[in-house]
Amino acid sequence: MKIRDAILVLLARQPSHGYQLKVDYERLTGSAPVNVGQIYTTLERLERDGLVSRDPAGNDRRVIYVLTGQGLKAALAWIEDTGTSGAQGRSAVAGKLLLAMAVPGVEIDRVIDVHRVALLDTVRATRRQARGTAGSAGPEGNLESRMIIEAEVAVIEAELRWLDLFEAELRSTRRRM
Amino acid sequence: MKIRDAILVLLARQPSHGYQLKVDYERLTGSAPVNVGQIYTTLERLERDGLVSRDPAGNDRRVIYVLTGQGLKAALAWIEDTGTSGAQGRSAVAGKLLLAMAVPGVEIDRVIDVHRVALLDTVRATRRQARGTAGSAGPEGNLESRMIIEAEVAVIEAELRWLDLFEAELRSTRRRM
């Protein structure tokens, strides 16, 4: 997800200043801390391209941005755009192991184990963190927090399943030779 | 996955020239076509940093690069590095929908459906393509091709599972209100 698109959607909620966009983005998507500088440079490009404009309600202290008509259109279009959904990401581990397999001398089975253990640890840590965040609303935190956790877990579990498959295919290929 | 790391691993297989690295990279990881220009600029940086050097076996036509000791070390370290495995990617759809949900006026249930249909179509198309690629070795293509397909499918299915979860949570939250 590009920060540019996220900014457009956040401004479709309400006019905001740069720093507020940083805070909202991190909270709503569970993202790691974003460099604020990037928000400002992106806003400049968006303004240049006519997707956002400066709200006169701003002052010396804060520069408030609002969506233009074109900007709102872009935000809503991005929400429904399915082109960037599945294909681009793939699996981080898969790419790495398919390359590693081609290197003579690499003990691929051991590398698989190393990554499996790390991914299992990450799942456990993520779930533990979820229980730790259990607070005010709902069974365990609010809807957004829960869904952020589940998105991370879902991706990691997909990679774990792929590792199992890869291992099985390797064994079966060796047996065939 | 960064192209820089992939280049190091590919050179751990064998000394290669830029164009060869492009071809190998796309074949081994199932990547979309890479801009060759980036390979050359990356090789320049790697050379500058002492991770690769020019093999005298090259000529006017081809510039052959080889790993330095430091470069080999970096390649092997990247293969075993689990730090970049799970956390960074998350889910493309999840980030989008968590933002979209916050926008007043967006019919989130319909947006969920739009993305679900697109993801299901992508899975079907990927599987169909897999059967189309059925060729020489093995039941359906070679090991690499099969695992590339499975990596794509695994990630998309994770996103589909997350969509189901998200929909269920939305319904249950509404019932609670």
Place this chain on the structure above:
DNA sequence: CATACCATGTAAGCGGTTACATGATTTT
């Protein structure tokens, strides 16, 4: 008053994409 946080910015460098330029080699 000192420290932390709010808020806006600039600079340098890597990473990636699109596009273009140039010429050699191979294929049809």
Place this chain on the structure above:
DNA sequence: AAAATCATGTAACCGCTTACATGGTATG
């Protein structure tokens, strides 16, 4: 001979990260 591919490069721009600079505001 024409067209496709091989092979190397350059330029411009966006995107992201790290780091630094500057000053206001709020809190202890």
